[in-house]
Amino acid sequence: MKTSWRTASLVVSAAAVLTLTTACGQDTQPPSSQNVGITAPGDLGGIGSGAQAGQNSPAPSPPANTAGQLNVATDAKLGKVVTDELGLTLYRFDQDSANPPKSNCDGDCAKTWPPVPADDASAGEGIDKALLGEITRADGTKQLTVDGWPAYRYVKDVNAGDVKGQGVGGKWFAFTPEGKKAQSADLPGLSTREDPELGEIVVDEKGMTVYRFMKDEAWPEPVSNCTGECVKKWPVVSPVDFDDTKGIQKKGYMTFTRPDGAEQQTINCWPIYTFAGDKAPGDTNGQGVGGTWYAVRPDGKPVGASEK
Numbered sequence: 001m002k003t004s005w006r007t008a009s010l011v012v013s014a015a016a017v018l019t020l021t022t023a024c025g026q027d028t029q030p031p032s033s034q035n036v037g038i039t040a041p042g043d044l045g046g047i048g049s050g051a052q053a054g055q056n057s058p059a060p061s062p063p064a065n066t067a068g069q070l071n072v073a074t075d076a077k078l079g080k081v082v083t084d085e086l087g088l089t090l091y092r093f094d095q096d097s098a099n100p101p102k103s104n105c106d107g108d109c110a111k112t113w114p115p116v117p118a119d120d121a122s123a124g125e126g127i128d129k130a131l132l133g134e135i136t137r138a139d140g141t142k143q144l145t146v147d148g149w150p151a152y153r154y155v156k157d158v159n160a161g162d163v164k165g166q167g168v169g170g171k172w173f174a175f176t177p178e179g180k181k182a183q184s185a186d187l188p189g190l191s192t193r194e195d196p197e198l199g200e201i202v203v204d205e206k207g208m209t210v211y212r213f214m215k216d217e218a219w220p221e222p223v224s225n226c227t228g229e230c231v232k233k234w235p236v237v238s239p240v241d242f243d244d245t246k247g248i249q250k251k252g253y254m255t256f257t258r259p260d261g262a263e264q265q266t267i268n269c270w271p272i273y274t275f276a277g278d279k280a281p282g283d284t285n286g287q288g289v290g291g292t293w294y295a296v297r298p299d300g301k302p303v304g305a306s307e308k
Helices: 005-020 108-112 229-233
Strands: 069-075 079-083 091-093 132-136 142-146 172-174 190-195 199-204 211-213 255-257 263-267 293-295
Touching: none
Parallel strands: none
Antiparallel strands: 069 079, 091 172, 132 142, 190 199, 211 293, 255 263
16 A cells, blocks of 8 residues: 555654654754744844834934834734834833833933933824823933833844843833733743843743753753752743744753653753742843853753853
């Protein structure tokens, strides 16, 4: 009987699964030549992306005394966000207040997050002009507010549509047209984000940072040395199907059984965790704790620590 293409495909898939479940000390399927899911420049929603398809040229830095007409751009991950007339994303800061409106970003903070001037700001299509207001900063300048929240740009946003400030420190968020915090749409089970200090790191489906414990083992088999009280502070990452990941290395992507019988996910055979001390997406409070806990790269390497 002839073998159908569908049967052959299933045989190949089964072989691939078998390869992934071999011991970590053996060669597994080599990583793809391209990280799956990393957004290329120019794609909507990617870091360095344009607010509109095909828009990828650097936006000139706006003069310090202008904001111009505010507009609504659509980001593939965040949905609708507010931009200035040059397409640069506007942000709000959780440590500010909206009632009464007050900015708590001065000095070096204001150099990284330049306040948006209120002088010539106007509401474009999709923006309710009733939400726009202003405050007087300590230096006497007028800063734009959206629904009471002071508005800022981010110095690392250089292209129209960039959203590199989203989630920084778990306290900075792009504005929605209603003045609320923009939130990522459904994230994969595991993916990556660009942290302004740590670079590209792995996050879970809630956007929470994923970590490695330097006292764990990966070869010849994964071993977790975080048990008991440790697991309360460093919850294990439960199994995530590889098809539900973006940007994660496939080689060594496997699960193992912990001493308590629970299954734990690994990246490049290293057990992975989150941190109870991280309260919001973008937090990296677990980085460097005890000199043994570090955020994870998409290839499983620890950020800022040497491999064993």
